[in-house]
Amino acid sequence: MCVNNNRMQHTTGKSIELLRETAVAEILTLSVWTLSAWRRKGTGPRWMRLGPKRIVYAARDLAVYLRDLPGGGAAAKPGAP
Numbered sequence: 001m002c003v004n005n006n007r008m009q010h011t012t013g014k015s016i017e018l019l020r021e022t023a024v025a026e027i028l029t030l031s032v033w034t035l036s037a038w039r040r041k042g043t044g045p046r047w048m049r050l051g052p053k054r055i056v057y058a059a060r061d062l063a064v065y066l067r068d069l070p071g072g073g074a075a076a077k078p079g080a081p
Helices: 021-027 032-041 059-067
Strands: 002-004 007-009 015-020 055-058
Touching (some): 021 032, 055 059
């Protein structure tokens, strides 16, 4: 596997778009701390560790997570319509 500019190229030649933790937090309108807490609890979108401190999320895994949320993909937050 080769990582270059937030895209990971697998030996099969398929490319995977990777999102940094800060980008995912912004997309979900959550704090990075909340994402960290979710990882410790085993909830939230699937993630990968690329080194001792680099956490990334595959864009396709985030899309699946959002699609599978209750309410047809609306953010599951208190007070959300």
